[in-house]
Amino acid sequence: MAGQGLKERHEKRYEERKDVYESKSAVASGELIVLSGPSGVGKGTLLAHLRDRHPNLQVSISVTTRQPRSGEVNGQHYYFVSTAAFEAMIERGELLEWAKFAGNYYGTPKGPIEAVIASGQRIVLEIELVGARQIKESFPEAKRIFVLPPDVAALETRIRSRGQDNEGAIAKRLAQSKVELAAADEFDFQIVNDSLETALADLEAALFS
Numbered sequence: 001m002a003g004q005g006l007k008e009r010h011e012k013r014y015e016e017r018k019d020v021y022e023s024k025s026a027v028a029s030g031e032l033i034v035l036s037g038p039s040g041v042g043k044g045t046l047l048a049h050l051r052d053r054h055p056n057l058q059v060s061i062s063v064t065t066r067q068p069r070s071g072e073v074n075g076q077h078y079y080f081v082s083t084a085a086f087e088a089m090i091e092r093g094e095l096l097e098w099a100k101f102a103g104n105y106y107g108t109p110k111g112p113i114e115a116v117i118a119s120g121q122r123i124v125l126e127i128e129l130v131g132a133r134q135i136k137e138s139f140p141e142a143k144r145i146f147v148l149p150p151d152v153a154a155l156e157t158r159i160r161s162r163g164q165d166n167e168g169a170i171a172k173r174l175a176q177s178k179v180e181l182a183a184a185d186e187f188d189f190q191i192v193n194d195s196l197e198t199a200l201a202d203l204e205a206a207l208f209s
């Protein structure tokens, strides 16, 4: 009788979480994945394709004080907040990690990450180097992936072709890129974003290894 109850419970649990179990994104326990790399390397594009292929893969939505770029939606690309609101979040301990990048604050809200981990799914944090280092401290088991450009000139081309940053911001981002590239070896996996298909395949191999 007890055995029967256990089987039923397992079947019920399987039904409830079928989508997760049957997806390649399923994990036995919660797992944090950090995707990092210099501005303009194409992390966002890679992530968008990854989400198309693995709809169950969760992606963290960061909070930032940066102005929205055209086409960016509050609550979808970022939560856009004032500096005062961001600093209040820091004070209240609501961020898992945070950093200042090119003159603006960026941070990962704690609540949604804890909820996803508790549910046994994976969640990807697309964050810069300082934040990635904080995650390594607080979650040493997190998988950390670094995306490299085929060459440094490609970064500037991408940032400029985005047409969304002024000269001052571009200069800050390029200067920061050098610092970030020098830290690529700190990460568990390095992926070169040369051809999209190859980079995606490498990213999937790193994620689901």
Ligand code: 5GP
Residues within 6 Å of the ligand: 036, 037, 038, 039, 043, 062, 063, 066, 097, 098, 099, 101, 106, 107, 108, 126, 127, 128, 129, 130, 131, 132
């Ligand atoms: P962008 O302004 O181009 O959207 O982002 C600038 C940089 O901030 C990128 O390297 C991006 O990965 C990083 N970033 C975005 N969200 C976060 C976050 O929550 N925390 C940290 N530390 N970096 C973030």
